[in-house]
Amino acid sequence: MAVSASAHPTPLLKLDGLRVAFATPTGPATIVDGLSFILGAGETLCIAGESGSGKSVTALSLMGLLPKPGGRVTAGSAMFLGRDLFKLGEREMQEIRGDDIAMIFQEPMTSLNPVLSIGTQMTEGLRRHKGLGEREAETRAIAVLDSVRIPEARRRMKQFPHELSGGMRQRVMIAMAMSCDPKVLIADEPTTALDVTIQAQILELMSDLQKQTGMAIILITHDMGVVAEMADRVIVMRHGKVVEQGAVKSLFTAPQADYTRALLAAVPKFANGKNAPGETPRPEPILSVRDLIVRFDVKGGFFHRTKQRVHAVEKISFDLAPGETLALVGESGCGKSTTARAIMHLSPFAGSVKVAGKETAGLTGEALRALRRDVQMIFQDPHASLDPRMSVGDLVGEPLVIHGLANGKELADRVADLFERVGLKPDHMTRFPHEFSGGQRQRICIARALGLNPRIIIADECVSALDVSIQAQILALLKKLRAELGLSYLFISHDMAVVEQISHRVAVMYLGQIVETGPTKEVLGNPQHPYTQKLLAAVPIPDPARRGLARRRLEGEVPSPFRPANYVPQYLNYRDLGGGHLVATQ
Amino acid sequence: MPAYLARRLVQAALILLGVAAITYLLLYMLPADPARMVAGRSAGKEQVEMVRMQLGLDRPIWEQFGSYMWKLLQGDLGRSYLQRVQVTELLGARLPASLLLMVGAIFCELVIGVTLGMIAGLRRGTAVDQTLMVVALVFISTPQFVIALSLLYVFAYWLGWFSIGGYGEFQHLVLPSLTLGLLGGGWYARVTRSSVIEVLRQDFIRTARAKGLDRWRIVLVHILPNAVLPIIAMVGIDIGYFMGSIVVVESVFGWPGIGQLTWQAIQQIDIPIIMGVTLLSACAIVLGNLLADLVAPLIDPRIKLR
Numbered sequence A: 001m002a003v004s005a006s007a008h009p010t011p012l013l014k015l016d017g018l019r020v021a022f023a024t025p026t027g028p029a030t031i032v033d034g035l036s037f038i039l040g041a042g043e044t045l046c047i048a049g050e051s052g053s054g055k056s057v058t059a060l061s062l063m064g065l066l067p068k069p070g071g072r073v074t075a076g077s078a079m080f081l082g083r084d085l086f087k088l089g090e091r092e093m094q095e096i097r098g099d100d101i102a103m104i105f106q107e108p109m110t111s112l113n114p115v116l117s118i119g120t121q122m123t124e125g126l127r128r129h130k131g132l133g134e135r136e137a138e139t140r141a142i143a144v145l146d147s148v149r150i151p152e153a154r155r156r157m158k159q160f161p162h163e164l165s166g167g168m169r170q171r172v173m174i175a176m177a178m179s180c181d182p183k184v185l186i187a188d189e190p191t192t193a194l195d196v197t198i199q200a201q202i203l204e205l206m207s208d209l210q211k212q213t214g215m216a217i218i219l220i221t222h223d224m225g226v227v228a229e230m231a232d233r234v235i236v237m238r239h240g241k242v243v244e245q246g247a248v249k250s251l252f253t254a255p256q257a258d259y260t261r262a263l264l265a266a267v268p269k270f271a272n273g274k275n276a277p278g279e280t281p282r283p284e285p286i287l288s289v290r291d292l293i294v295r296f297d298v299k300g301g302f303f304h305r306t307k308q309r310v311h312a313v314e315k316i317s318f319d320l321a322p323g324e325t326l327a328l329v330g331e332s333g334c335g336k337s338t339t340a341r342a343i344m345h346l347s348p349f350a351g352s353v354k355v356a357g358k359e360t361a362g363l364t365g366e367a368l369r370a371l372r373r374d375v376q377m378i379f380q381d382p383h384a385s386l387d388p389r390m391s392v393g394d395l396v397g398e399p400l401v402i403h404g405l406a407n408g409k410e411l412a413d414r415v416a417d418l419f420e421r422v423g424l425k426p427d428h429m430t431r432f433p434h435e436f437s438g439g440q441r442q443r444i445c446i447a448r449a450l451g452l453n454p455r456i457i458i459a460d461e462c463v464s465a466l467d468v469s470i471q472a473q474i475l476a477l478l479k480k481l482r483a484e485l486g487l488s489y490l491f492i493s494h495d496m497a498v499v500e501q502i503s504h505r506v507a508v509m510y511l512g513q514i515v516e517t518g519p520t521k522e523v524l525g526n527p528q529h530p531y532t533q534k535l536l537a538a539v540p541i542p543d544p545a546r547r548g549l550a551r552r553r554l555e556g557e558v559p560s561p562f563r564p565a566n567y568v569p570q571y572l573n574y575r576d577l578g579g580g581h582l583v584a585t586q
Numbered sequence B: 001m002p003a004y005l006a007r008r009l010v011q012a013a014l015i016l017l018g019v020a021a022i023t024y025l026l027l028y029m030l031p032a033d034p035a036r037m038v039a040g041r042s043a044g045k046e047q048v049e050m051v052r053m054q055l056g057l058d059r060p061i062w063e064q065f066g067s068y069m070w071k072l073l074q075g076d077l078g079r080s081y082l083q084r085v086q087v088t089e090l091l092g093a094r095l096p097a098s099l100l101l102m103v104g105a106i107f108c109e110l111v112i113g114v115t116l117g118m119i120a121g122l123r124r125g126t127a128v129d130q131t132l133m134v135v136a137l138v139f140i141s142t143p144q145f146v147i148a149l150s151l152l153y154v155f156a157y158w159l160g161w162f163s164i165g166g167y168g169e170f171q172h173l174v175l176p177s178l179t180l181g182l183l184g185g186g187w188y189a190r191v192t193r194s195s196v197i198e199v200l201r202q203d204f205i206r207t208a209r210a211k212g213l214d215r216w217r218i219v220l221v222h223i224l225p226n227a228v229l230p231i232i233a234m235v236g237i238d239i240g241y242f243m244g245s246i247v248v249v250e251s252v253f254g255w256p257g258i259g260q261l262t263w264q265a266i267q268q269i270d271i272p273i274i275m276g277v278t279l280l281s282a283c284a285i286v287l288g289n290l291l292a293d294l295v296a297p298l299i300d301p302r303i304k305l306r
Helices: A055-063 A090-096 A118-130 A134-147 A166-178 A196-213 A224-230 A248-253 A258-266 A336-343 A365-374 A392-402 A408-421 A438-450 A468-485 A496-502 A520-525 A530-537 B002-029 B034-039 B045-055 B061-073 B087-122 B127-141 B144-158 B170-200 B203-210 B215-253 B258-268 B271-299
Strands: A011-024 A027-040 A044-048 A071-080 A101-104 A184-188 A216-221 A233-238 A241-247 A287-300 A305-320 A325-329 A350-355 A375-378 A456-460 A488-493 A505-510 A513-519 A562-564 A573-576 A582-585
Touching: A011 A055, A027 A055, A027 A071, A027 A216, A027 A233, A027 A241, A044 A055, A044 A224, A055 A071, A055 A101, A055 A184, A055 A216, A101 A166, A118 A134, A118 A166, A118 B215, A134 A166, A166 A196, A166 B203, A184 A196, A196 A216, A196 A224, A196 A530, A216 A224, A224 A248, A233 A248, A233 A258, A241 A248, A241 A258, A258 A468, A287 A336, A305 A336, A305 A505, A305 A513, A325 A336, A325 A496, A336 A456, A336 A488, A365 A375, A375 A438, A392 A408, A392 A438, A408 A438, A438 A468, A468 A488, A468 A496, A488 A496, A496 A520, A505 A520, A505 A530, A513 A520, A513 A530, B002 B061, B002 B271, B034 B045, B087 B127, B087 B170, B087 B215, B087 B258, B087 B271, B127 B170, B144 B170, B144 B215, B170 B215, B203 B215, B215 B258, B215 B271, B258 B271
Parallel strands: A044 A216, A044 A233, A101 A184, A184 A216, A325 A488, A325 A505, A375 A456, A456 A488
Antiparallel strands: A011 A027, A011 A071, A233 A241, A287 A305, A287 A350, A305 A562, A505 A513, A513 A582, A573 A582
């Protein structure tokens, strides 16, 4: 369903009938099947889809970067400036890559070479494509770094990637891609790994650069919020095929394909607290945290004395009622995961953590194991949190065995029961983790956490790595279990729309302290602290009509929690706005 | 950095003292009698006792140990029982030859190992890769004297490129260095290969390719420095390993280093020399590791010494 060329006065790239096959042990598998589009100069084309839709493979095949051996373009043409990219040899593609067509990737943390300075990595493309000398390339590189709003560009040239934050690294990636003035920029999930305020900054930067240079952007993303924010036209892909293609407005207002409708329906809509569940009755808290402090020492010098400290968590206090969900939100490094680890006694801490009225600080041995029966944890990455060499039945049953709660026939029955509870078939018990999809694996992790009949489940970004349709299913499962079993969740997330759906109360963390807390409706609907406001303003809204509506220029990044050893932290004071809504005063 | 260096040097001194103490006590427990060795096979009981007194071996073990350690702290390694010369003098005379051999060997193993490993890793899964890995395995598993004699046979006897033994010219250095280097080179080739494969998988290699860089730039600038990082730590450890292998290689090639001295000393239970060589080896290992740790941050800026 290619759009006619007349709609685009200056077609820059014309992709026609792309087919990509990958070699698998069972023969070639078609990953992309019959994709066509026309990209006009200055246009932003979003390719949206869930994992396995073939969107990234499309990008790699345009760049001639399909993994070898394995991936191969088996049909189709990509006409770019009068030449078919798929017919060019490696040498000719090298001339085009990074010069006419540039690409940025998802992971800014790993996409830069750790042993080369920013300067080396910035200038090598310029020297290769533009034939610049060392000096000229350096001058140009600094200018480009300036244009992506990297402060102190000249000093950055001598720095190494690990000295920069994730947002800064993605800016460097963009600067690298922009350095040779490409005609097309392919961005593969460029903001997925970033915090939401940084995501907003990067998206804005990309639009600005596009306005200045007139380049075309192919933006590959799974996030319909990002699509709504950026796209002129959208291609929705599924299982390698185009499901729907069209202008962004009509796609969001009148989606034609069922899949597009389902996809849009699954996207959690952030509604400033209006969608939040009401408060639950709050009797005696099941979990009560008081003045929790977690600091990590950074040692150095002759006697290995503490030179610096990471103030990860600084005196935070909160209560979690039975059946209640409290969301800890904040950006990376704010201390939300460290808080979870401290509650689980996976990290040393100071302060008080009471579970069902019983102090757990200082517990060891058998008493600590009893605590772990009451508090269980689910992690972000369901791939990494299951041992690949154990069958999923053994994985789910392992906590029961460790705690000596069941064995033999009884164990098998319990595990089967847990499988049914989380919506898995008990006869899959003998299979291994790699035979399951991401969503099913997360169900396995939930089943494992439920095995010990816990009263509290700490879910650390437990739906962040999942596709939206799967995310919706897991959230529904968590809600169902909460209702059936009276579980309390400590729900750690950076995604405001997800938080709004599931949590009764919210605590916003910033630099190890809570800056605002209260009922979800209140905090998300009537945010008082400037940081909460900034965080909420950055949430991309999956509605192209509201593009940039709530957007302000979001400057700056979260400062480092590293402090000198003699640093005395400043504690926040709170103002009570009524109804348990507390906000830190300046 | 100065604090780091100071701490490491203090650690090194403590390690050396520990090694000295343990080795000394182990040698004392040896069921052989140095006095008998010095006095000779035909000596009578009285003569042996005389020698024992001369060497101070009649004193209680703690006294002997104490005085040895006290002298050691002053840099005195004692006198050889048989050669009647200061051990420091003996070691000093032979150390340069061994150091030279070690430098040659490290050079060989790095060049051989990293080159083979890079080629194999970049051509992973091909016949080239498989052949190189078999070659590396052969290097690793062949006993050193076999390698030494084969090299001598082919390059010295058959081709006549090098002389069979000797010391003093560059050509004398080649075959012994190669003997030591092939074994390490085999190891390094395997490690380099797997680290190249690991690096190739990294996102930043994809970035480099997306920039349109040519293959050589990607291999030499982006892959090589990342791939040799694990090798550097291995060189530090290898120095200790060489101190052992050197005994064999030096005797095959007639290389006048500490290897030969060690061999003789062990046969004659010349305790001061054995102690001296052991401490020297320990010193080499400790310094080698320190050196490796100091070099690593030059390649990888993420490594911080503190």
